[in-house]
Every structure is written in C-alpha cells, then in structure tokens.
Amino acid sequence: MSRFSPFSRSRAPQLLTEVLSRTDAFAPLRAGVEQMSAIRRDLDALLPDYLAASIEPGFIKDGKLALFAAHNALAARLRHLEPRLVADLQARGWALDGVRIRVRPQAVKDPVPPKQARMTPVGAAALQALSEHLEPSPLQAALAKMAARHTKR
Structure with a gap:
C-alpha cells in the first residue's frame, strides 16, 4: 500500500x-x-x-x-x-x-561577481609568444594585452 x-x-x-x-x-x-x-x-x-x-x-x-x-x-x-x-x-x-x-520597478539584480579565472604562467607565456608572431591586428593587440594582464601576477 x-x-x-x-x-x-x-x-x-x-x-x-x-x-x-x-x-x-x-x-x-x-x-x-x-x-x-x-x-x-x-x-x-x-x-x-x-x-x-x-x-x-x-x-x-x-x-x-x-x-x-x-x-x-x-x-x-x-x-x-x-x-x-x-x-x-x-x-x-x-x-x-x-x-x-x-x-513598476523591478527587483534589483545581484551584482555580477568578479571573474575568478586565472591563467597559469605557461599559458600567459604561450599567449605572449603567439601575439609576437601575429601581424599587427586587433586580435594581436588583444592577445598581447591579455598576456600582459596575466603575467603581472
């Protein structure tokens, strides 16, 4: 039952x-x-x-x-x-x-938490090497900037 x-x-x-x-x-x-x-x-x-x-x-x-x-x-x-x-x-x-x-106000949304992703030094070095081999372009600049941001740590 x-x-x-x-x-x-x-x-x-x-x-x-x-x-x-x-x-x-x-x-x-x-x-x-x-x-x-x-x-x-x-x-x-x-x-x-x-x-x-x-x-x-x-x-x-x-x-x-x-x-x-x-x-x-x-x-x-x-x-x-x-x-x-x-x-x-x-x-x-x-x-x-x-x-x-x-x-009609909507409920306040929770703020977006900061990114927690971290890049290893090996990954940052690989991005830096890739950016150095590319022709000047927006992609090359973005990769160089990303590599520089993660090698500061």
Whole structure:
C-alpha cells in the first residue's frame, strides 16, 4: 500500500492554455491571457529590444493599454514613442485610443561577481609568444594585452 494518497500523485507540468481550456469558468481568464500574450508579441515586434525586454503589457481598459516600465527613463522613452506605438498597434488590429504608462520597478539584480579565472604562467607565456608572431591586428593587440594582464601576477 502506498503512503501517498491516490489523489496526490505528481503530474507533469501542463501548459497554462490547457489548464484554462478545461472548463468554461476560466474562459474570461483564458481570453485575458491570450490577449496579453498577443500584445506582448506585437510589442516585441514594434519596439527596440532594450525597450521591449524592460516593459510588461497590462490589460486594455477604456481603450487604453497599460504598459509597465522598469524605470522612469524607459517610461519617458515610451511616452516619446506613444503616438507611433498607438498607430502601429491600431494598424495591427488593436482597438486602442492611447497608452497608459506606469513605472513598476523591478527587483534589483545581484551584482555580477568578479571573474575568478586565472591563467597559469605557461599559458600567459604561450599567449605572449603567439601575439609576437601575429601581424599587427586587433586580435594581436588583444592577445598581447591579455598576456600582459596575466603575467603581472
């Protein structure tokens, strides 16, 4: 006899759309999720990468699309792009009158730890020898600089 209840068996992860399509009670939620993912795809296509990655779309309410920016500078940039963005979204079939831009700060990310890689003296000498045999080029300069940085220790 199993110590686990037959009702608590583990299941494989399921797509959100599959879970929401099981019953009609989730129909409004499913429509909202589909709308947000469609808006996300259109925003990714219309906005530059740095901007699209730092905003989150909200719902359309009273003809206004809510956009949440990661910080004030991105919100200001979005406000400059608002007329063109609204026109482009309208051309893609969205019934919008405007955009409502809000700032929603993202959690501060941990600083990147300093590199811990170290090169052996033999490796640094090999890089130095290679850089001396190459023609002057950006690669030759980079190898010489790397070799010099690791021979100082």
